[in-house]
Amino acid sequence: MNKTGQIRRLTDTMAIFISHVAKVLPDDVMKKLEQLSQAETQPLAALIYETMFKNQKLAAELNRPCCQDTGVLQFWIRCGAEFPLIGALEGALRDAVVQATLSSPLRHNSVETFDEYNTRMNVGKGVPTVFWDIIPEKTDCEINVYMAGGGCTLPGKAMVLMPSAGYEGIVRFVLDQMTTYGLNACPPLLIGVGVATSVETAALLSKKALMRSLGAHNPNERAAKLEALLTDAINAIGLGPQGMGGSSSVLGVHVENTARHPSTIGVAVNVGCWSHRRGQIVFDQELNVSVATHKGVYL
Numbered sequence: 244m245n246k247t248g249q250i251r252r253l254t255d256t257m258a259i260f261i262s263h264v265a266k267v268l269p270d271d272v273m274k275k276l277e278q279l280s281q282a283e284t285q286p287l288a289a290l291i292y293e294t295m296f297k298n299q300k301l302a303a304e305l306n307r308p309c310c311q312d313t314g315v316l317q318f319w320i321r322c323g324a325e326f327p328l329i330g331a332l333e334g335a336l337r338d339a340v341v342q343a344t345l346s347s348p349l350r351h352n353s354v355e356t357f358d359e360y361n362t363r364m365n366v367g368k369g370v371p372t373v374f375w376d377i378i379p380e381k382t383d384c385e386i387n388v389y390m391a392g393g394g395c396t397l398p399g400k401a402m403v404l405m406p407s408a409g410y411e412g413i414v415r416f417v418l419d420q421m422t423t424y425g426l427n428a429c430p431p432l433l434i435g436v437g438v439a440t441s442v443e444t445a446a447l448l449s450k451k452a453l454m455r456s457l458g459a460h461n462p463n464e465r466a467a468k469l470e471a472l473l474t475d476a477i478n479a480i481g482l483g484p485q486g487m488g489g490s491s492s493v494l495g496v497h498v499e500n501t502a503r504h505p506s507t508i509g510v511a512v513n514v515g516c517w518s519h520r521r522g523q524i525v526f527d528q529e530l531n532v533s534v535a536t537h538k539g540v541y542l
């Protein structure tokens with residue numbers, strides 16, 4: 244296959260995958276929702292979980308997006324430096340978003356800032372957003388697709404704490420956001436927390452944390468302990484599914500960190516909702532695909 248044909252294949256595969264991600268939640272999210280539903284003791288919360296599962300069943304049967312807000316498309320990429328289509332990838336992803344918008348269909352969610360018109364194709368200046376990690380000497384390419392809905396994006400916040408605020412300051416920052424805006428984001432929530440030097444480094448980490456599989460923890464045991472403590476604390480707020488009260492408020496809390504300047508604690512929080520539409524696909528250099536997040540997907 245020549246290069247044009249390869250780019251076409253990559254684009255078509257991504258369009259089908261984006262469409263699938265809009266309709267079918269990843270296996271780990273469904274499993275977690277089932278666990279939370281089984282552990283739920285409040286009748287209204289149990290009914291809401293039941294409705295969520297019915298929603299997912301109908302979305303698959305009717306071949307429709309499982310939430311009306313199909314979000315702004317983001318791609319988190321870990322691309323081998325030797326992947327043959329590395330230079331064509333951003334263009335292919337943009338074309339794939341347009342294709343998926345028409346075929347799924349996806350809601351029109353890209354408004355040009357300052358000019359205030361909707362492009363009606365889910366593309367625009369800097370949209371879809373692509374975040375790159377280049378992996379030396381590798382030939383494959385991992386693409387994490389994420390649909391950033393409006394409601395779950397709203398609680399996002401980043402700031403720089405004085406070093407004296409300590410780890411308690413991080414906990415206070417996250418809990419303030421969750422008690423103020425958690426309700427808006429269609430719980431149970433996936434909470435991403437980034438800890439680094441500055442607002443931009445912390446913010447990127449907090450969103451990257453949402454790409455991690457549920458049940459996986461930060462490899463640093465103190466960071467993993469912070470994840471567990473925050474999970475307990477946010478559950479104790481009692482948001483419950485859709486914020487109507489219940490035993491659990493979160494799908495999980497993921498903390499990502501880097502080393503930081505000794506005089507600052509950059510901290511950020513990003514939130515995913517119960518309809519956490521994330522999908523991971525890997526292309527090898529021959530464009531064979533494997534999908535880790537959605538069992539049985541046909542591409």
Ligand code: SF4
Pocket residue numbers: 310311312313314392393394395427428429516517518
């Ligand atoms: S927060 Fe999530 S489930 Fe709620 S409307 Fe937005 S995208 Fe849909």
